[in-house]
Amino acid sequence: MINELTATQIESYHEHGFLVVEGFFDDVELEMWRQCVDAAVADRLGGSVEHLTNQGDPQAFYARVFTQCLRLADTNDAVRGLVYDPRLGKLTSDLIGAEGIRVWHDQALIKPPHGNPTAWHLDVPYWSFDSRDAISFWVALDDATLENGCMWYIPGSHKTARFDNSVGIGHNVGELFNLYPEWRDIDPVPVPCPAGSIVWHNGLCAHGAGANMTNKYRRAMTCAFMPDGSCFNGKRNILPQDLFESLEIGDLLGNDEQNPLVWHNSWQ
Ligand SMILES: O=C(O)CCC(=O)C(=O)O
Ligand SMILES: [Fe+2]
Numbered sequence: 001m002i003n004e005l006t007a008t009q010i011e012s013y014h015e016h017g018f019l020v021v022e023g024f025f026d027d028v029e030l031e032m033w034r035q036c037v038d039a040a041v042a043d044r045l046g047g048s049v050e051h052l053t054n055q056g057d058p059q060a061f062y063a064r065v066f067t068q069c070l071r072l073a074d075t076n077d078a079v080r081g082l083v084y085d086p087r088l089g090k091l092t093s094d095l096i097g098a099e100g101i102r103v104w105h106d107q108a109l110i111k112p113p114h115g116n117p118t119a120w121h122l123d124v125p126y127w128s129f130d131s132r133d134a135i136s137f138w139v140a141l142d143d144a145t146l147e148n149g150c151m152w153y154i155p156g157s158h159k160t161a162r163f164d165n166s167v168g169i170g171h172n173v174g175e176l177f178n179l180y181p182e183w184r185d186i187d188p189v190p191v192p193c194p195a196g197s198i199v200w201h202n203g204l205c206a207h208g209a210g211a212n213m214t215n216k217y218r219r220a221m222t223c224a225f226m227p228d229g230s231c232f233n234g235k236r237n238i239l240p241q242d243l244f245e246s247l248e249i250g251d252l253l254g255n256d257e258q259n260p261l262v263w264h265n266s267w268q
Pocket of ligand 2: 123
């Protein structure tokens with residue numbers, strides 16, 4: 001694992017809203033990520049459907065965008081060890097200049113062979129906190145290519161995005177641009193990258209992914225984080241009902257089970 005980011009990389013992240021680091025994991029680490037995520041996904045798919053958001057109707061459009069397994073780290077210690085690794089947490093925290101970061105959710109996103117595109121969207125407007133510094137990492141477990149649905153970004157869109165508005169990941173790939181017509185003039189940037197690469201993005205940077213035109217899976221493992229100190233905005237999203245009901249708007253989201261701290265500067 002690369003253990004430092006350069007000032008140029010950090011600057012580029014803030015300017016564009018995303019950063020790719022190719023070859024972030026070495027071959028041994030990549031194999032470990034693949035095995036652990038594959039096993040956790042197989043376990044989840046074969047077990048309770050509690051966390052599956054899109055498995056109801058296999059013919060439905062969304063079920064063919066990706067198989068989405070949320071919060072695998074809650075039920076799989078091996079995935080937890082990889083995704084909550086404090087070294088990765090420190091890099092992610094450094095990237096946004098936070099004192100510390102807390103997990104929002106991890107998720108495996110596996111675009112199936114001949115899978116549908118991931119429509120353009122923003123992440124933060126779905127979530128239970130408003131932050132201009134929410135950040136996700138997206139680890140390529142397979143080569144991500146223009147052919148199989150690599151990520152795409154609207155560079156700089158995080159600077160003008162709003163919290164109140166996003167669109168679902170639906171049939172119309174470009175629906176987001178009805179909300180943000182000013183982004184129609186910005187050239188989208190594809191981020192093809194070899195397996196073992198990592199892509200970070202700001203949760204307010206518009207992003208999507210192409211269709212998978214190939215007959216192979218496009219596997220990715222992701223995790224979203226909030227800066228430590230983020231507050232509840234009234235949206236439930238993935239908060240458990242009892243926690244949701246206990247919160248008032250403006251309360252700190254500091255529950256160590258729901259939103260574990262993966263890095264704090266006081267730890268070094
Ligand atoms: O992997 C994809 O197709 C979409 C990923 C995404 O939207 C995210 O990580 O926020
Ligand atoms: Fe997203």
